[in-house]
Amino acid sequence: MEFFRRAAGRPSRLGILAGTFNPITIAHVALAEAAREMVDEVLFVLPQVLPHKTWTGVSFEDRAQLLVKAIEGEDRFSAATTRRGLFVEIAAECREHYGKDVRVSFLCGADAAERIANWDYGEPDAFSRMMGQFDLLVAERGGRFALPHRELALDGDLGRVSATEVRERILRGEAWEELVPKAVRDDVRRLYGR
Numbered sequence: 001m002e003f004f005r006r007a008a009g010r011p012s013r014l015g016i017l018a019g020t021f022n023p024i025t026i027a028h029v030a031l032a033e034a035a036r037e038m039v040d041e042v043l044f045v046l047p048q049v050l051p052h053k054t055w056t057g058v059s060f061e062d063r064a065q066l067l068v069k070a071i072e073g074e075d076r077f078s079a080a081t082t083r084r085g086l087f088v089e090i091a092a093e094c095r096e097h098y099g100k101d102v103r104v105s106f107l108c109g110a111d112a113a114e115r116i117a118n119w120d121y122g123e124p125d126a127f128s129r130m131m132g133q134f135d136l137l138v139a140e141r142g143g144r145f146a147l148p149h150r151e152l153a154l155d156g157d158l159g160r161v162s163a164t165e166v167r168e169r170i171l172r173g174e175a176w177e178e179l180v181p182k183a184v185r186d187d188v189r190r191l192y193g194r
Contacts, residue, residue, distance in 0.1 A: 001093045004068045004079040011040030014098055015137060017107040018045040018090055020055075020163070021063050023188050024070045025179050027154065027161035031107045032077060034152040035137050039105060043078045043094065044071060047085040051119070057167070058191050066188065070181040087116060088130045104134040107152065113138045167192060 015035040017028060021044070032042040046064055064081065071077040082093055091104045108116070113136055117127050139152040161179050169176035170192050180188050 001080050001082045001097055003097075004064055004081070005071070005077075006080075007041045007076050007078045009041070011098065011102060013039040013041075013103045013105065014094060015039035015042040015105050015107050016045055016087075016090060016094065016134075017042060018047060018085075018087070020050065021046055021067050022057055022163045023063065023166060023180055023192060024067050024184065025161050025163055025166060026181055027109075027158045027179075029070060029181055030154050030158045031109075031139055031152060032071075032074075034139065034154060035105070035107050036076060038137060038150065041076050041078060042107070043080060045090055046079070046081050047090070048081055048083050049085040051085040062187075062191050066184045066191075069187065070184050072183060086121075088133055091134045105137050105150070106134055107137045107139075109139050 015032070015038065017032055017035075019028065021028065028044070032044070035042055044067055046060070046067060048060065060081075064079070067079050071079060082090055084090055084093060087106055091106075094104055095102060119127070121127060121130075135150065137150050137152045139154045166176050166179045166188070169179070170188075176188075177185050
């Protein structure tokens with residue numbers, strides 16, 4: 001794991017928001033803010049290997065710069081990359097850096113939680129065994145997640161904000177600026193604009 005930015009201190013409860021951040025949106029930041037009551041630090045992880053998606057579009061380096069810029073000034077937010085992409089792998093790597101006793105929770109929307117829980121890991125009950133190593137903090141987003149988790153509440157229509165929506169609005173020439181953090185709007189325009 002390589003840190004782009006690391007919060008001070010040693011958390012006992014670590015929230016992890018792993019994603020492609022293509023680009024980072026206000027919903028990503030809102031998920032992290034909603035989790036602050038339940039965790040001591042939120043670590044945004046930009047994996048170099050994606051088990052559920054393929055890399056397309058804006059470069060890894062540009063996404064990393066957008067991510068760091070978007071969370072600047074947030075003293076309990078960190079950002080890192082890893083060469084691993086599965087939650088269980090990321091959790092294990094975080095324990096190497098934060099200590100074996102850190103409690104790990106992954107932050108995600110219900111849509112992502114469903115994809116991750118139903119992924120074919122090649123073994124029966126693999127996901128339920130993984131849940132012994134971390135828990136999930138899930139925000140409603142395109143449905144409800146049925147497996148055990150703690151809920152994250154997002155204000156208003158944030159559950160409908162997605163990086164896909166940002167990219168599609170840019171392609172259609174529609175307003176998109178309110179969907180990304182203000183600090184990165186000019187960079188998103190430069191990187192994703194036509």
